[in-house]
Amino acid sequence: MKLSTKALHPRNKHQQPYDFTALCAAVPALSAFVRDNGYGQLSIDFANADAVKTLNQALLKQLYLVQHWQLPDGFLCPAVPGRVDYLHYLADLLALLNKNQVPTGNKVQLLDIGCGANLIYPLLAQAEYGWKVTASELDPVAADAADLLIQRNQLQHKIAVRRQQNSRHIFHGIIQPADLFELTLCNPPFHTSAEQAAAGSERKAKNLGYTTAALNFAGRSHELWCDGGEAAFIKTMIEESQSYAQQVLWFSSLVSKQENLPALQQQLTRLNTEHQVIEMQQGNKQSRILVWSFMSEKQRQLWAQFKWQRK
Numbered sequence: 001m002k003l004s005t006k007a008l009h010p011r012n013k014h015q016q017p018y019d020f021t022a023l024c025a026a027v028p029a030l031s032a033f034v035r036d037n038g039y040g041q042l043s044i045d046f047a048n049a050d051a052v053k054t055l056n057q058a059l060l061k062q063l064y065l066v067q068h069w070q071l072p073d074g075f076l077c078p079a080v081p082g083r084v085d086y087l088h089y090l091a092d093l094l095a096l097l098n099k100n101q102v103p104t105g106n107k108v109q110l111l112d113i114g115c116g117a118n119l120i121y122p123l124l125a126q127a128e129y130g131w132k133v134t135a136s137e138l139d140p141v142a143a144d145a146a147d148l149l150i151q152r153n154q155l156q157h158k159i160a161v162r163r164q165q166n167s168r169h170i171f172h173g174i175i176q177p178a179d180l181f182e183l184t185l186c187n188p189p190f191h192t193s194a195e196q197a198a199a200g201s202e203r204k205a206k207n208l209g210y211t212t213a214a215l216n217f218a219g220r221s222h223e224l225w226c227d228g229g230e231a232a233f234i235k236t237m238i239e240e241s242q243s244y245a246q247q248v249l250w251f252s253s254l255v256s257k258q259e260n261l262p263a264l265q266q267q268l269t270r271l272n273t274e275h276q277v278i279e280m281q282q283g284n285k286q287s288r289i290l291v292w293s294f295m296s297e298k299q300r301q302l303w304a305q306f307k308w309q310r311k
């Protein structure tokens with residue numbers, strides 16, 4: 001099945017241009033970066049890493065009530081509207097099992113693979129749906145930064161980071177025998193080498209009209225690449241997911257390159273999974289979520305009945 005959308009998810013709070021007046025009220029430091037964009041609208045210089053970080057602080061505070069958000073230099077700075085879109089589409093999968101209502105609160109458990117130093121998906125999932133989140137991370141510096149965000153926002157009972165010790169593994173060493181997750185999500189490292197990652201950042205900067213690679217989205221190189229790129233990363237994820245077939249309702253991953261989809265879909269068909277592609281569009285940027293499940297519809301309904309609907 002292929003679902004297609006042309007705009008942000010209807011529940012996404014970012015349908016309108018940013019309200020810089022409200023954002024500056026939430027985080028006054030943002031005012032220093034706001035200027036007229038030449039078309040009579042307020043904006044910031046998206047090539048300025050400090051400006052983009054401060055905008056994120058303000059968005060997270062104003063719209064998601066995240067009081068403290070900071071990012072060590074050189075780490076991937078997320079675009080909030082696109083990240084939250086992924087969560088809303090995953091929430092719809094759960095709503096289908098729950099009389100079209102998204103199940104909320106800590107009865108729903110999410111696993112975020114590679115949360116980064118920015119911890120963006122766990123923070124948004126907690127803010128939007130109150131889900132309990134386990135986050136994995138390979139990079140010790142990123143994992144420590146994510147832990148600090150949890151502590152500063154007093155989310156210790158709602159979000160936990162588990163360090164992945166082996167770069168060749170995704171779920172192994174992270175999912176424990178007693179775990180049950182409704183959802184796994186992942187924004188995988190997408191490039192195949194550090195050089196390709198640098199070229200990708202350069203290209204993005206040029207598309208935005210800047211002459212040099214803007215550092216705000218550059219990220220530390222190993223956040224952005226791994227051997228074999230996203231195709232190999234997701235292939236390993238699918239392989240390992242077999243071991244947790246009865247512990248997870250829906251596995252998922254972003255797939256940034258359309259051309260990587262057919263091989264992954266074939267792999268999922270060979271494994272006899274139910275799978276689908278959910279297309280997302282944010283402005284000119286197109287991306288897609290690949291979701292798969294080893295359970296039958298009946299098994300998923302039983303899960304919902306026993307885990308969410310029992311009094």
Ligand SMILES: C[S@@+](CC[C@H](N)C(=O)[O-])C[C@H]1O[C@@H](n2cnc3c(N)ncnc32)[C@H](O)[C@@H]1O
Pocket residue numbers: 076077078083113114115116117118119120121136137138139142164166167168169170187188189190222223224226
């Ligand atoms: C593209 S970044 C995404 C970061 C964040 N989730 C976001 O969306 O901005 C990929 C992240 O996966 C981490 N990573 C790479 N291999 C991993 C693995 N095997 N297990 C867990 N995390 C991994 C990287 O260190 C990096 O933080």
